[in-house]
Amino acid sequence: MIGRLNHVAIAVADLDAATATYRDTLGATVSGVLPLPDHGVNTVFVELPNTKIELLQPLDAMSPIAAFVARNPAGGIHHVCYEVDDILAARDKLQAEGARVLGDGEPTTGAHGKPVLFLHPKDFCGTLIELEQV
Numbered sequence: 001m002i003g004r005l006n007h008v009a010i011a012v013a014d015l016d017a018a019t020a021t022y023r024d025t026l027g028a029t030v031s032g033v034l035p036l037p038d039h040g041v042n043t044v045f046v047e048l049p050n051t052k053i054e055l056l057q058p059l060d061a062m063s064p065i066a067a068f069v070a071r072n073p074a075g076g077i078h079h080v081c082y083e084v085d086d087i088l089a090a091r092d093k094l095q096a097e098g099a100r101v102l103g104d105g106e107p108t109t110g111a112h113g114k115p116v117l118f119l120h121p122k123d124f125c126g127t128l129i130e131l132e133q134v
Contacts, residue, residue: 006081007053008051008054009081010076012069018075029046040060040062041058054111082130087133091107103117114133115133
C-alpha cells in the first residue's frame, strides 16, 4: 500500500536556526518558509536527492506540535510521510484493520497541496505516520 518515503519531519523551536544548519553547515538546498496555518506550523523543506526533510515550527502554543517541541526543546523527529496512490482507499483499509486515523478521518490539504492523513503512533511502532496522496 505505501509507496516511497516522501519526507521525514523534524519539529524545531527555531526555524531560522534549523534552516541555517541545513543550508550553511550541511550545504543543503532549502526552500523558503511555507506558512500552514490550518496545521498550526511554519515549514521549510530541505531537498535531498532521494527524499526531503521537513522542518516544522509551531505557529503558537495551540499548534499540534507545540507540546512536542516543549518536551524536545532541541528538536526531534516528529513524523515520517509515505506516499499512497489513493488516500481514501488506504484510510479505509487501515481502519478496517484496526488502525486509528487522527482527527475526523477526512484528508486535509498538506504542504504540497495534496491530501494527507495522520495515523496514530501507538499503532505504528511509536511513530506518527503521515500519508500523502500522489
